[in-house]
Amino acid sequence: MLGADFMAIKRCYDLKGSLHGRLTKIDDFQRFTGESGLKVLKDQNFIEDQKDPEKKVALEEDDKEAIMATLKKDSQFLRDHGLIDYSVFLLVIDRSKRIGKKEKTFNSLVYDALQQQYTMKECQQ
Numbered sequence: 175m176l177g178a179d180f181m182a183i184k185r186c187y188d189l190k191g192s193l194h195g196r197l198t199k200i201d202d203f204q205r206f207t208g209e210s211g212l213k214v215l216k217d218q219n220f221i222e223d224q225k226d227p228e229k230k231v232a233l234e235e236d237d238k239e240a241i242m243a244t245l246k247k248d249s250q251f252l253r254d255h256g257l258i259d260y261s262v263f264l265l266v267i268d269r270s271k272r273i274g275k276k277e278k279t280f281n282s283l284v285y286d287a288l289q290q291q292y293t294m295k296e297c298q299q
Contacts, residue, residue: 184209185229185266187220220264231266 190196196217204210208229223229245262252260
């Protein structure tokens with residue numbers, strides 16, 4: 175699914191909207207470089223990273239609204255069916271490793287239980 179972007183993954187987050195037990199320990203090298211690669215970070219890591227301008231996820235308003243609408247729709251579906259487990263898997267990819275210019279791309283992966291498929295939403299900064 176990621177293709178050429180696999181080696182360009184800087185960080186990935188599994189976001190559930192909870193703080194309890196939602197911290198992944200990272201080593202000094204990962205903290206210094208700001209890259210954790212395929213090590214899955216969690217909600218508390220994401221909140222901490224948003225304080226750093228180099229790691230902050232900044233979205234265009236249209237992208238933000240589209241993501242929030244999807245989250246609302248998915249949350250409603252889960253609530254209506256008595257399901258509670260939900261995650262947004264967010265990837266931060268540095269495409270400069272592939273196309274020669276630095277451009278941060280944020281991918282979110284959402285599982286649609288009705289269609290039984292994953293949807294990838296890509297936003298660029």
